[in-house]
Amino acid sequence: MNCVLDGLLVYIWAELRNWASIVAKLNSAYYFILVPIRHGTLSTLFPTTRRSPSSPEQNPRRLRSTSPTISLAFLGFDSLGFYRATFIRSSIASGNRNLIQNVMAAQVPREWTGIQQFPVATQNKLHEILGKLKLENASTLTILLMGKGGVGKSSTLNSILGERVATVSAFQSEGLRPMMCSRTRAGFTLNIIDTPGLVEGGYVNEQAIEIIKRFLLNKTIDVLLYVDRLDAYRVDNLDKQVIKAITDTFGKRIWQRSIVVLTHAQLSPPDGLSYDEFFTRRSETLLKCIRMGARIKMQEFEGFILDSPIPVALVENSGRCNTNSDGEKILPSGIAWIPNLVEVVTTVSAKGSKPITVDQKLIEGPNPNERGKFFIPLILAFQYFFIIKGIQRTIKRDIETEKRPAWETWASQKADRF
């Protein structure tokens, strides 16, 4: 189902167990209405401004009872006026509410207009980089932003694109929805996927991971940007768990295609430390944390470092960021960070290793229930011949060597004499 809707981001939502869970899963920041649509088309699509969350709950039941096969759309629009719609195709006729739908996403790539807002020097550099990529026969580049909440993922997205794509507010986290922004420029498509923060209530939010996983289904990730703040002084167990969660989701391989992005780069380091020193220490501890969280062995990690280290890039999203003479945003070291980041991204994506394609198998992982099933008869035979028989033999030995009370032995000795 390829839905092309101008100005709409369309998601197809998968695996709906019941209507209540839809409401639970969709963030309350959006207002939804439920629209019956004919199979595969969007004939009657009309937004309403009703703010009743109860309506989607009531509607489907009615619909289910009347129409045999329908597709449903959740329409939502957030406060910015970005329309989002979720389509549910449920084979209600068959009565199976647990049907898992293939999820496809349609994305409306737009012209990258934001690039024009960059200073000319930056624009030139970016064009140069993209041109280089095109030469290498790559027409798209997908970047995934992940990290804890409030570290500046969405801001980074906005900064890179030069548009206010994602809402950013200082004190509020945005919704649970991941979002993908696609921009084309000169025949090259840049996809950046912004994801919700992975931490909730001091734990890794598996629900968010679940949503991200489903969102990423059938997408190919070229580069992962693991975002954290430069001005956070220490790493703790939670960081490790976030790393672990990412590793569990995409596999260890993802770290070969990842960049550690440290935001809030324009800071004054603590007393007695130079900026460079602080940066080195911070990135070192974070890399160590990644190594431990992802359970990459030391040697393996060394290997990583040697032939393709996890690069660390600095980012400063603030409007107060210093600029150079060309008007480019620069880091304390004087490097313009946007072209630098894009360059690092391209070098990582151009590396030999394959991009990560998120498919059903990767999301669900190998089915542990199927693993080794083939060997069960062998295992059973082993257990019978070696364990059960072995224990039986020791029991026999026990019986022979059992310390019998003296009366039994005297009597048997006597019996022997006769």
Place this chain on the structure above:
Amino acid sequence: MALLSPTRFLQIHTSAVPRRRKPSPSVACSAENPDLDLSPARSSIPSLPAAPSDRKSNLAVFASATAGVCAASGGGFLFHFSSPPPPSGGGIGGGGGGWGWGSDGGGFWNNVFSPLPASASEDDQVSGVEWDSHGLPANIIVQLSKLSGLKRYKISEILFFDRRRSSTVVGTEDSFFEMVSLRPGGVYTKVQLQKELESLATCGMFERVDLDCKTKADGTLALTVSFVESTWQGAESFQCINVGLMQQSKQVEMDLDMTDKEKLEYIRMQERDYRRRIERSRSCLLPEPVQNEVVSMLRDQGKVTARLLQRIRDRVQRWYHDEGYACAQVVNFGNLNTRQVVCEVVEGDITQLSVQFLDKLGNVCEGNTQLAVIHRELPNQLRPGHVFNIEAGKQALRNINSLSLFSNIEVNPRPDEKSEGGIIVEIKLKELEQKSAEVSTEWSIAPGNFGRPTLTSIQPGGTVSFEHRNINGLNRSIVGSVTSSNLINPQDDLSFKIDYVHPYVDGVTNPRNRTFRASCFNSRKLSPVFTGGPGADEVPPVWIDRAGIKANITENFTRQSKFTYGLVMEEISTRDETSSVCTHGVRALPSGGLSMDGPPTTLSGTGTDRMVFAQANITRDNTRFINGAVVGQRDVFQLDQGLGIGSNYPFFNRHQLSSTRFIQLRSVEEGAGKLPPPILVMHGHYGGCVGDLPSYDAFTLGGPYSVRGYNMGELGACRNILELAAELRVPIRNTYIYSFIEHGTDLGSSKDVKGNPTEFFRRVGHGSSYGAGVKLGMVRAEYAVDNNSGTGAIFFRFGERF
């Protein structure tokens, strides 16, 4: 004369029980109660007649606990071999022994007790009563015959005077002392004193014995037993023979007016007879070391004296009684005056084994139980041809009791009238009712407001059960029970169980012991898989309901080691708090909502699974108790093999192996009341599953039987599990204290359980703990520190961890 009669027999009374027994009804030839009542409830049965202090402590305890303890039948058990009263009369001349054998024509051995109970009972009656003064001047020696037959004399002192050594024997520990039934302070008549003298004279210990009375100023008498101890030529070797069940050799009356030649002939014949007797007799159980000990006793002594013989007798009998041969008695010493002393022992050979059923009134009746069922429980040592051993009797009692078919079990050795020295083992059994039904109700009490106990509900709960035992007399049984916590509305939660047990699958006479069991069951348990980690919000519980049928065969190798294999067919449904079927685990979100997308509870995803699988369990257990502490090894392997029959065609192999070692750290002396040894317990448990693994079959970590210091399932639910534990137990008084260290890990297999319940409920997946505790009766009180949070807590648990 002594040289001329080399085969002179010493007659020694046949029991080591002191001659002066307290008379009690059961002692007098044990006519009413010759029983050896063995109780499985008591570990030690103080019935060995050799122990004089146990005279009144042999209790007959019924096997059934409800029956209580029946009255004590004092006196232990005494084997009374009926024989004529000791012959009076002189024998063949006093040269060799005080009492000659040849002429009496009586039993080979005589019961010197015969006159005793009578005199003793008289003695008891008299002792409380007044006594008469001797009415004679003080400090004169009076012959026994000179005493008045009408007076009752008080004996204030008894002295022994060895004429050969011309010394007075002092000390009550002298072996002669127990020969005399008279005690200082007792009151006796002349007849009694004469009888005493007579019995002393006939016991064979003395060549000559006399009683002299010395009058005292206070009107009492001082008695002097002056004696010449019998002695024989020194011997160098020792032989012990079992003369039980042997024909008594007929003694030809020796004429007093035989010629010397005839006498010689006679003696030679006797010698020949005796040699033949030794040849015919069976060898004794007496082991080499004890025999050697006796030989060295003989060597040390040089001359064989009566006292030496008595000591030998005591030694031999002590060995027998220590080994549990309670019926064994030294009856005679033969072949005296040769280089070899022959000790004749009646060991107590079992001639017959009889099983009797008693009705409620104690009358013999026909039992429902087939005899083969009982016979297979009896140890071989209790069958005819073996020597009766009290331990074998106890074993039989325990074995029969474990059938739980009888309310009262007695195992009694009884002297065989038909063959002398033989024992008939009588087993008397009272059968339990075959059918029974029972209804019981209960009200549950739970802590309510302010911790006060309150009734959880006004509804009564209860159990209805029925039993049909011992079908066909082959110990087959059907037991069923239905339990509900709400009898008024039992459909809410009803648990039922019906069991059919069919022992002796291979036939009741086949030594292979296999039992078939079929049962129909249901159960409801809280799943530890759906439990929150430490500090997490409460997880809504998931109940696992199982209902199904099970059939298996158990083969018992030993009492503890067994192999069970069978099939299970069951339906598992998972329910939430409201008893409605649920399909996924639920977790409360920080926002207050519920996340419904937890791990699936069942394989099928519908909340209900049906499956058939094979099950096997092999247990090797050679643990035993040393002074109450368990020592040994225990290995258990359990296997559940899915057959692909059921919802989603479950095919799996779920296995666990656990191994426990109880290592004794110091060797101790075994015996009642002794301190148990300190023990180190090492425990390892591995579990794993290949193939389909529904959440309810996942292994859970944490809990009193997994890793102490955590709640059930607090550490995780996983596909593979490894637990290691060590515990050190140190005995203190009659209990022990212990310290332990435990570790459990999921081996990284939590993610291999569908939905990863470990992570979903925020559990760690591994953990260790250490702590210490004390055992108080059934309860273990322990303080355990869990290493994940570093905090400790006190726990009270029932039962053993291992």
